[in-house]
Each structure stands twice: as structure tokens, then as C-alpha cells.
Amino acid sequence: MLAFLRKRWFLIGLVVLISVGLGLGLRDPAMGHRIRTELFRPRVIVMIVLFLMAFSLDSRQLGRSLRRPAPVLWASAVNYGIVPLLAWGTMRFQTVPDFAFGVMIAGSVPCTLAAASVWTRKAGGNDAVSLFATLTTNSLCFLITPFWLNLTTAQGVELDANEMVMRLLQAVLLPTLLGQSLRQIPSLGRLATIYKTPIGVVAQCFVLSLVFMASWNAGTYLHDNAEGPGWGGVILVWLTVMAIHLAAMLIAVAGSLLFGFDPRDRAAVAFAGSQKTLPIGVYLATDPKIFGDPNLLGPGLGVPFAIFPMLMYHASQLFIDTVVADWMAARLQRASEAHNRRALDLAGSAGEQATPEKSQTGSL
Numbered sequence: 157m158l159a160f161l162r163k164r165w166f167l168i169g170l171v172v173l174i175s176v177g178l179g180l181g182l183r184d185p186a187m188g189h190r191i192r193t194e195l196f197r198p199r200v201i202v203m204i205v206l207f208l209m210a211f212s213l214d215s216r217q218l219g220r221s222l223r224r225p226a227p228v229l230w231a232s233a234v235n236y237g238i239v240p241l242l243a244w245g246t247m248r249f250q251t252v253p254d255f256a257f258g259v260m261i262a263g264s265v266p267c268t269l270a271a272a273s274v275w276t277r278k279a280g281g282n283d284a285v286s287l288f289a290t291l292t293t294n295s296l297c298f299l300i301t302p303f304w305l306n307l308t309t310a311q312g313v314e315l316d317a318n319e320m321v322m323r324l325l326q327a328v329l330l331p332t333l334l335g336q337s338l339r340q341i342p343s344l345g346r347l348a349t350i351y352k353t354p355i356g357v358v359a360q361c362f363v364l365s366l367v368f369m370a371s372w373n374a375g376t377y378l379h380d381n382a383e384g385p386g387w388g389g390v391i392l393v394w395l396t397v398m399a400i401h402l403a404a405m406l407i408a409v410a411g412s413l414l415f416g417f418d419p420r421d422r423a424a425v426a427f428a429g430s431q432k433t434l435p436i437g438v439y440l441a442t443d444p445k446i447f448g449d450p451n452l453l454g455p456g457l458g459v460p461f462a463i464f465p466m467l468m469y470h471a472s473q474l475f476i477d478t479v480v481a482d483w484m485a486a487r488l489q490r491a492s493e494a495h496n497r498r499a500l501d502l503a504g505s506a507g508e509q510a511t512p513e514k515s516q517t518g519s520l
Contacts, residue, residue: 166360166364167471167474169360169364170364170367170467170471173364173367173368173371174367174368174371174467175371176368176371177367177368177369177370177371177372177373177374177375178371178372178374178375178378179375180372180375181371181372181373181374181375181376181377181378181379182375182376182378182379183375183379185375185376185379185380196369198366198369198438198439198442198443198448199323199326199327199439199443201362201365201366202327202328202366202435202436202438202439203326203327203330203331204331204359204362205359205362205363205435206269206294206327206328206331206332206335206435206436207331207332207334207335208335208355208356208358208359208362209269209270209335209355209356209359209435210269210331210332210333210334210335210336210339211335211336211338211339211344211348211355212270212335212339212348212351212352212355212356212359213269213270213287213290213291213335213336213339214287214339214348214349215287215291215336215339222288225288226415226417227282227285227289227412227417227421227424227425228285228288228289228292228428230408230411230412230415230417230425230429231267231285231286231289231408231424231425231428231429232267232289232292232293232428232429233429234404234407234408234411234425234429234430235266235267235289235293235404235428235429235430235431235432236266236293236296236300238404238407238408238429239263239400239404239429239430239432240260240263240264240304240308242263242400242403242404243259243260243262243263243264243308243400244260244263244304244308246259246396246399246400247259247260247308249392249396250389250392250393250396251385251386251388251389251392251393252385252389252461253453253459254385254459254460254461254462254464255385255389255392255393255461255462255464255465257309257313257441257447257459257462258393258441258459258461258462258463258464258465258466259393259396259397259400259465260304260305260308260309261305261437261440261441261447261462261465261466262397262400262432262437262465262466262468262469263304263400263432264300264301264304264305264308264440265297265301265432265433265436265437265440265466266290266293266294266296266297266300266301266432266433266436267286267289267290267293267294267428267429267431267432267433268290268431268432268433268434269290269294269332269433270290270356271427271431271473271474271477272286272287272289272290272424272427272428272431273286273287273290275427275431275477275478275480275481276423276424276427276428276481278478278481278482278485279423279426279427279480279481279482279484279485279488280420280423280484280485280488280489281419281420281421281422281423281424281426281427281484281488282420282421282423282424283424284424285421285424285425285428286424286427286428289424289425289428289429290428291332291336294328294329294332294433295329295332295333297324297328297329297436298321298324298325298328298329299321301320301324301436301440302315302317302320302321302324305320305440306320313447313452313453315446316445319445319446320445320446323443323445323446324436327436327439328436363434363435363438366435366438366439366442367438367463367467369442370438370441370442370460370463371463373442373460374460374461374463374464376460377458377460377461385461390464393464393465393468394468394472396465397465397468397469397472398468398472398476400469401430401431401432401469401472401473401476402430402476404429404430405426405427405429405430405480407429408425408426408428408429408430409422409425409426411425412425412426419487419488419491420488423481423484423488426480426484427477427481430473430477431473431477432466432469432470432473434466434467434470437463437466437469437470438463438466438467441459441462441463441466442463447459447462
């Protein structure tokens with residue numbers, strides 16, 4: 157039981173805090189109004205989260221990927237090119253604008269900062285590739301994410317592209333660069349290595365606080381409007397994000413086979429190309445200057461449920477990728493064992509051929 161809780165505490169926390177947040181908002185919209193609207197700062201929390209995650213990320217192995225950048229480029233292209241296109245194509249089928257925008261937010265954010273490398277290692281893949289793709293997509297986030305969101309939501313909402321670029325530059329790129337820069341100081345680098353797990357836990361707790369506040373606001377909206385997306389819409393959007401993730405993974409692997417990447421690189425590309433980071437998605441969905449504007453669609457008409465497709469995408473990728481990583485690891489293990497057996501057989505055959513030759517030489 158304890159082992160299960162240690163592995164799944166974050167997902168359990170998501171379920172509990174979403175439920176509690178919705179319940180609080182439905183029960184009394186006035187409760188905590190000042191905390192939610194004045195004191196709570198999503199951008200500051202995201203900056204803390206990304207700084208902590210970047211600080212705990214060991215980038216010393218990037219040199220290996222620089223020598224052969226093709227897998228990194230393909231993973232980044234899938235993550236920032238294919239996935240947004242897939243998300244764009246599904247927006248029209250969603251039942252409410254919240255979910256349509258939420259799907260696009262999930263498709264437009266960069267790769268996860270830590271999970272892609274964790275699952276790549278679990279699958280026996282080349283985590284240098286996944287790490288480089290992670291840093292590449294996150295570094296370009298302030299340019300590419302606003303591009304996709306403005307392109308795909310222009311008919312429904314008016315977003316200030318320059319404002320979004322600047323806010324992402326401050327909230328994503330700067331803390332990421334600062335975290336990685338401090339990591340290069342030897343004493344701080346050792347500290348980050350020793351306390352990598354606690355640092356990750358603290359960062360995830362901050363993410364949970366973002367989710368809780370967003371759920372609280374969504375509950376308040378439900379109380380005031382008495383209308384929600386309905387279970388049919390929820391099921392549809394959840395199936396949508398799962399399909400996008402699986403399609404991206406299949407496209408990433410198919411391209412890797414076409415380009416002739418080795419199995420370890422293919423595993424890295426599969427995860428780095430299809431995974432999406434939660435903190436930036438939550439930030440975009442909740443920031444009052446972006447999709448968290450309560451008057452985004454008109455007076456009193458916001459999209460408080462835009463956060464949920466991002467949560468669904470993240471939760472789904474954790475479960476799906478666990479199964480995929482185990483399957484890849486087993487397949488790589490079988491391939492390695494078969495390779496070793498062939499090598500032993502060849503060595504044995506060579507030895508048998510050499511023995512008669514020695515005998516004949518001796519008789520001469």
C-alpha cells in the first residue's frame with residue numbers, strides 16, 4: 157500500500173483536490189474569494205515550479221545528443237508541430253468552448269521537464285535525447301505556444317500575442333535558464349543531485365495548489381451558472397486527449413523507423429514527442445491575462461473548465477506511458493538477449509572451425 161501511495165500520490169492528490177475544490181466552489185462561492193482573486197498568483201507559482209524542476213535536471217549528458225541531433229529534432233517537431241495540428245483538428249468536436257480551448261492549450265505546451273526522461277530510462281531508451289528535446293521545447297515555449305494559440309483561437313477570443321509572449325518569457329524561460337545556470341555551480345549541482353526527489357515533490361505540491369485553485373474557481377462558476385459541460389462532453393474530451401497522445405506517440409515511432417534511429421533513440425522520441433507539461437498548461441488556462449480571464453467570451457463569460465483537458469492529458473499520459481515503457485523495456489531486453497545468443501553462437505562456430513585447422517597444422 158505504501159509503495160502504491162509513493163508511486164501514485166500525485167494522481168491521488170489531483171483527484172482529491174479537484175473534488176474538494178469543485179465542492180467548495182459549489183457550496184459557497186464567496187468563500188475564499190480574496191484568496192482566489194487577489195492573493196493567489198499563478199505566474200509566481202509556475203516560476204517557482206519551473207525553477208525547481210530545471211534546477212534538479214542534470215544536463216551534463218547533452219553532449220551525446222549534440223553529436224547526433226536528428227532524434228532530438230524529430231521529437232521536437234512532433235511535440236510542437238504534429239500534436240498542435242492534431243489538437244486543432246479536434247476542437248470543433250468539443251461540446252463547450254472551455255474544452256475546445258483546453259485541448260488546444262494541452263496540444264500547444266512543451267514537453268514535460270522530467271517525466272519524459274524518467275519514462276525513457278524506464279523503457280531502456282536514450283535519456284540524453286529526451287532531455288535535450290525537453291530543454292529545446294521549453295526554451296522555445298514563449299514563441300511557439302503563443303503562435304499556435306493565436307492561430308487556432310483567433311475566431312473565438314482576442315488574445316494579446318505580445319502579452320502572452322512576455323508572460324511566458326518571464327514565467328517559463330527565465331526560471332528555466334536560472335535553474336540550469338545555478339545547477340552548473342559544483343556545490344549547488346551536488347545539492348540538486350542529492351535532494352532531487354524532495355525538490356521534485358515540492359514542485360509537484362505547488363502544481364497541486366494551482367489545480368486546487370482552478371477547480372475552486374470552476375466550482376464557483378458552476379454555482380453561479382448552474383450549467384456545466386455534462387458527462388458526455390467530459391468523456392468526449394478525455395477520449396480526445398488520449399487519442400492525441402497515442403497518435404503522437406505512433407507518429408513519433410513511425411518517423412523514427414523511417415529515419416533509421418536505433419531502438420534506444422526511438423524510445424526517447426516516443427515519449428519526448430508525445431508528452432506535455434502540466435505546469436505551463438495550468439498557467440495558460442488560469443492566468444487572468446490569458447485564458448483565465450473571467451470575461452474572455454464576454455461579460456461574465458469565462459472558460460473555467462479549460463484546465464481540465466490539460467489535467468486529463470497529463471493523467472492519461474502517466475498511465476499510458478507506464479504500460480508503453482514496460483513493453484519497450486521488455487522488447488529491448490529480449491532483443492539484447494537474442495543479440496547475445498547470436499554472438500555466443502558465432503563465437504562457438506568460429507572456435508569449432510579453428511580447432512580442426514590446428515589439428516591439421518599439428519599433423520604436418
